[in-house]
Amino acid sequence: MQKLREISIPDSEKMQKVISLCKRRGFIFQSSEIYGGLKSAYDYGPLGVELKRNIMNEWWKAMVYQREDVVGLDASILMHPKVWQASGHLACFSDPLVDCLNCKERFRPDKAPRAKPGEEVEFVEGGKKRGRKRRALVERDYVCPNCGCPELSPERHFHLMFRTFLGPVDMLEELVEVVDRNRGLSRAELKEAVASVLERNSVYLRPETAQAMFVQFLNIQKSMSMKIPFGIAQMGKSFRNEVTVKHYIFRSCEFEQMELEFFVEPGTQEEWLEYWKEERLKWYRKFANRPEMFRAREHTPQELAHYADKCYDIEYRYPWGWDELEGVASRTDYDLRKHSEASGVKIEYFDPTKKNEKTGKMGVRYTPYVIEPAAGATRSVLVYLLDAYAEEEPPEEGKSGRTVLRLHPRLAPFKVAVFPLVKKDGMPELARKIVQEFFEAGIHAKYDEQHAIGRRYLRHDEVGTPFCLTVDGQSFEDETVTIRYRDTREQRRIKIREALDVVKKELSREEK
């Protein structure tokens, strides 16, 4: 057997290499590139769309098809604005921020050091460690947390939800009229008047898929006769005006989520949280070459969101360190309760099998608690690309090293490539006949006759194609082809009529 020696790649170079491969081989392109690109927006090319879709299909399979207690949902991205009022996103997503005019620090006023208005304070010019000292009067009840300077920009709100407007009528006229009518007002009052026009017409692109599952809880539970515990699964795009976008597709303003809301009886949330944490960790590791690169980390009390009583982050060891991939949160009954209060609709579950302690009769009514495993689909794409990317030294003298994507066969964009050894003697025709069988079976396959055979193997290694079938002279004598394995570079002969089954069998293997 050939010895395949992997070249170790420093973390500092890994992202560059993966990004470059993704562009070169049609996985991921920058959005609107010919216009100079758009901040943190990326397009999934012909191979990227396959990888992303394969990951999402595997998630759907594990969440919905392979269990009885979860059903699916595909909600609209635009929802009634009251949804976001009730969920708290409208308020929380617009924290005021302030810039320090001295050291350029940006911070939240509520987290800044307190000070007395009118007091004189000393600070270093430019915010450096040493330098000329200056004094100034405190105007507000806080100073810059970095340099202590009281000279600050106005408090500004940063809306983290994308606002848009429903309805074809342009509100420009209305706005002009409001401004015109209120000429005498102060700036603050005018701002409020304009804001109210905007608010009245605004809808928002969802910042998470979760809320639709809470809002449709009753419809789904009743129409499908679901009994608690049960879950609702949804995949789709969400949008956030992130202050800082980072690390390629890791944090972008438009991203794709795979979320499960799993409703449980109050009091059982802890065990279900543990259950889902383990399930999700297992799921990620199933498709990975390096399962040890995934871990679950419990949130510290400081990190915990206001709606959660406990939360795990499923983290991956990215080239920049451990970072989030999925959050598995115990959200209590916060969301259902909020929507119940805001809408006036009683969102409860009636369990006829439990005895009511108070009345002694059968049947208990309660607001379910929810466990939320919320995964990043686009983050998963990055994670599996990083996990799969490898470079190898030449297996022996005179041969070539290679770059290989060791993707799980079910995640790989092409499942199989079919080649004629050379472009003559009827080999292309036979190879095309074989590839046609895969087309008809719905297995994504690629016919390739360009360049020499070795180059074709290596090109398909680079995009993660797990199996290559090659027609040669012998194929016409005994109806066999060679199957060549991506991970080992080994090959063996199989009967042509068995080729489809051999590939199918490899694809159905659970473990990587």
Place this chain on the structure above:
RNA sequence: GCGGCUGUAGCUCAAUGGUAGAGCACUAGCCUUCCAAGCUAGUGAUGUCGGUUCGAUUCCGAUCAGCCGCUCCA
């Protein structure tokens, strides 16, 4: 949003105030019976806008985008 660095062909990189070059890749053809062989020919680039200049890819400014750090990330 701040600070630092960066932007030349699909990729990796070179050069210059005066005709922008290579390797790889790609295309066509020849050759080729299992791991990036060879030969011939070919396509293809200075992120965008503006300024200085006789002339700017080079100098300056703005802008867009990327990387690193800070900040942010209910």
